[in-house]
Amino acid sequence: MKPIVVLGSGLAGYTLVRELRKLDRDAEITLISHDSGDFYSKPMLSNALAQGKTAGSLVTTAATEMAEQLGITLLPHTEVLAIDRERKELQTSAGVFEYYRLVLALGADPIRLPLQGDAADAVISVNDLTDYARFRSALASAKTVAIIGGGLIGCEFANDLAGAGYAVTVIDPTAYPLSGLMPEQAGRQLLAPLSALGVSWRFGAAVKAVDSAATGYALTLTDGTALSTDLVLSAVGLRPRTELACSAGLTVNRGIAVDAQLRSSDSDIYALGDCAEIGGRVLPYVLPIMHAARALARVLAGEDARVEFPAMPVVVKTPAHPVAVLPVARDAPGTWVSLAEGQGIKLGFFDERKRLRGFALTGTHSAQRSEMVRQVSAD
Numbered sequence: 001m002k003p004i005v006v007l008g009s010g011l012a013g014y015t016l017v018r019e020l021r022k023l024d025r026d027a028e029i030t031l032i033s034h035d036s037g038d039f040y041s042k043p044m045l046s047n048a049l050a051q052g053k054t055a056g057s058l059v060t061t062a063a064t065e066m067a068e069q070l071g072i073t074l075l076p077h078t079e080v081l082a083i084d085r086e087r088k089e090l091q092t093s094a095g096v097f098e099y100y101r102l103v104l105a106l107g108a109d110p111i112r113l114p115l116q117g118d119a120a121d122a123v124i125s126v127n128d129l130t131d132y133a134r135f136r137s138a139l140a141s142a143k144t145v146a147i148i149g150g151g152l153i154g155c156e157f158a159n160d161l162a163g164a165g166y167a168v169t170v171i172d173p174t175a176y177p178l179s180g181l182m183p184e185q186a187g188r189q190l191l192a193p194l195s196a197l198g199v200s201w202r203f204g205a206a207v208k209a210v211d212s213a214a215t216g217y218a219l220t221l222t223d224g225t226a227l228s229t230d231l232v233l234s235a236v237g238l239r240p241r242t243e244l245a246c247s248a249g250l251t252v253n254r255g256i257a258v259d260a261q262l263r264s265s266d267s268d269i270y271a272l273g274d275c276a277e278i279g280g281r282v283l284p285y286v287l288p289i290m291h292a293a294r295a296l297a298r299v300l301a302g303e304d305a306r307v308e309f310p311a312m313p314v315v316v317k318t319p320a321h322p323v324a325v326l327p328v329a330r331d332a333p334g335t336w337v338s339l340a341e342g343q344g345i346k347l348g349f350f351d352e353r354k355r356l357r358g359f360a361l362t363g364t365h366s367a368q369r370s371e372m373v374r375q376v377s378a379d
Contacts, residue, residue, distance in 0.1 A: 001028060002098045003073070004300060005090065007080055007244075008105030009033035009063070011042060012273025012289050016103060017070050019297035027300075029072040030097065032090070035128060037063030037076040043286060045132050046156035047317045050163035055133035083248035085266055101268055101300055104245060104256060108238035108274035108284060113148065117209035119217050123148070123232045126157075135233070142230035143167060146219055148207050150177045152316055154235035155190060159318040162198040169227060170199060171219075173206040181314065182325045182347070183336050186360035189345050193321035193363075202227070240275040240282060255282045260306035262296040272296055278307065287312040311376040313359075313369045321362060324369035326376060328358035340365060348372075355379040 004020070004027055006013045017029055031037070039061040048058060067074035079093040083102070090097045110125035126135050139145075145161050147154050150172030162168045170177070176187040177194075191201060205223040212218075216230040240255035251257040251265040255277030262270045262278070271277075272292055274284045283289070291309055298305035316323035321344065328334070328349045334357060340346040344363015351357050356379055359372045 002088065002100035003028035003030045004101045004103070005029075005097065005099040006031045006103045006105055007090075008103075008107055008273065008275075009035065009037045009039070009066075009074075009076075010105065010107050010273065011286065012107070012293060013103070013105035014039055014066065014070075015290055015293040016105065016272060016296055016300075017072060019294050020300055021070055023297060023301040025071070028100075029070070030075065030099075031067075031072050032075045032078050032080060032092065032097075033063075034079055035077065035130070037066065037074050038129070039063075039066050040129060042128070043317070045126050045128075046153055047160045047319075048132070049136070049139070049160045054136065055129045058129060058132070080244060083244060083269070085248055085269070088268065099268075101270065103262075103296070103300075104264075104269065104271040104275055105273045106241040106244065106271075106275040108240045110234065111237045111239050113207070113234065113236060115207060115210050117211040117220070119210045119212045122212075122217065123210055123234050125234045127238070138231050139166070142216075144169070144216070144229045145231045145233060146171060146207075146217075146227060146229040147233045147235055148172075149235040149237070150174065150201070150203070151180055151235065151237065152178065152314070153237075155194070156317045157233060157235055158194060158199045159197065159320050162194065163319070166198070168199045169202060169229065171202040171205060171207055171221065171227075173204065173222070175203050177201075178316065178323065178325075181316075181327050182323075182360035185336070185338070186323075186325070186345055186347050186362055189362040190318060190321050190323070194318065197320050207232075238274060238284060240277070242275060245271070245275075253277050253280070260295075260308075261299045262292060262307065263299075270296055270299075283309075285312065285314055311373045313373060315366075315369070322366040324359075324361045324366040324372075326358045326360075326369075326372070332357065336360075 038059045040058045082091040144167045177190045178187045205221040209220040219227040242252045245256045256271035295307035313326045334351040344365045346365040347360040349358035
């Protein structure tokens with residue numbers, strides 16, 4: 001038998017293999033990784049600095065140990081160049097490999113803004129251990145950090161950096177933090193707590209240019225103002241890695257299009273994690289990845305399984321003011337209602353039949369997320 005081949009050693013890839021091994025101890029599995037294949041928690045990258053974590057200390061299990069524990073063939077530092085769907089072969093930097101079923105768990109790349117200026121290439125994004133190591137090295141000579149983007153990752157890095165003693169400025173063209181996740185009344189709850197920690201905010205403007213300065217960098221904003229900083233971190237989101245799927249002729253929209261069984265337009269190829277678009281949605285969070293991986297493991301083990309997503313709140317790691325939110329679509333019919341205030345805010349989103357469909361909890365109210373999930377599920 002040809003092996004099941006998994007491309008990617010992130011949370012999606014390794015969770016899938018773990019779940020599959022629970023169902024089938026004998027299946028031949030090959031995991032191909034473009035990096036070391038070491039296992040670590042990627043969500044930790046945005047809150048590891050204040051804990052004094054280095055790139056090496058974030059690794060929880062070395063690649064060789066992962067391969068032994070899971071009983072798989074692991075190919076680290078291997079680039080996949082092409083998929084031959086007719087022959088069911090992969091052309092890689094380490095040679096040609098056959099597959100029986102192929103799983104694309106390729107992840108996503110940081111969005112690179114089209115910035116002007118002679119130092120545009122100096123802007124750092126943190127998307128893996130190598131990025132984090134470079135980021136830590138750059139911080140050694142920095143005191144001030146400008147963060148492009150006030151979304152989830154931008155706010156987490158702002159809290160982490162300020163907690164580690166850096167002066168942080170967050171720049172975002174919207175009007176308040178976390179504007180893509182929750183309403184303004186909730187997002188504005190982060191302003192004062194993070195400001196008290198040492199975070200400055202620049203809303204209503206984007207970065208236009210990054211130029212070298214005598215010390216650090218000079219940023220020009222779209223509102224005509226300027227900003228000096230020692231380091232620039234971009235946290236404006238991720239773009240699913242779809243180039244390999246596109247070149248193989250698979251259907252790709254925002255991500256690699258798959259059905260409820262995680263199957264692509266080729267019945268022998270599946271996609272999972274940040275690179276996948278499941279039923280028209282890209283879900284780059286831990287909980288949906290875990291649910292999808294469990295469902296796909298059952299499919300690969302021969303079951304007629306489909307992924308079903310429960311209510312899955314997003315937890316924002318901002319210790320200065322914790323946040324838990326169950327987002328709703330921007331065009332969803334319904335109303336946000338304030339349920340409680342105090343040390344934060346508690347909002348519920350109710351549809352036209354008065355059923356709870358989403359929520360935004362900040363501060364002390366964030367501890368109520370399990371209770372709120374039960375209310376959503378009960379409806």
